[in-house]
Amino acid sequence: ALRNLLEKGENVEAVIVPLITKSNNRFKNVIYTAIEFGVKVIPIKKNKIFHVLNEIKFDLLISCGFPYILSESVIKLAKVSINVHPTLLPKYRGFRSAPYIIINGEKKSGITVHLLTKEMDKGDIILQESFNVSDFDTTKSLYLKSQKYEVNVLFKAVQLIKKGNFKLKPQ
16 A cells, blocks of 8 residues: 555655564565655654654554554644555454454455544544455455555545545444
8 A cells, every 4th residue: 555655656754663573574565665665664662653743744644554543642643644444344343354254244345444533443434445255255365355455445545635525424
C-alpha cells in the first residue's frame, strides 16, 4: 500500500513503525520501501507515539496494519485519521479476523477504510470494496487477497479525502 501511494506521487511525510521483533517483522518491507523512496522511517514504542507525531506536520494519518490502538490525542493530530481494515466492517473487527471469515462460511470479504476512533475498528466508513471468498480459501490466501485489494482501496480513499468528496457511513 505504501509503495502504491509513493509510486502514484502521494507525499508521505514519515512512516511510523513499531520496533521490529520476530512477531512483527512484516514491517521490514515497509521500512525498505520507505527508505527506497527517501521517506523518513521512525521506529517507535507505543508510549512515544504522541510525542513523535506531535513534532511532524501532516494532514492525513493512515494506520495500515499498525499493531497499536492509537489514543484520541494522537488521532486528533491530523485533519483526518484513517485505518485500513481487511474485512467488511462492521463484521470481524480486530486483529486476525480471517479465520472467522472461513469458519463462518462467508462468501464475501473485503477492505474497509474508516475513520480512526479510540475504539478499535468502530469509526465511520469512508470506502469499502468486496471480493469473493472461495471454498478453497485459507487464512493465508485471504490475507494475500486483502493485501492485493488494500493497495487500490487505500489509494481511492486518499483521493476521496483530498477532494473532500466522500460520505461517511456510520457503522
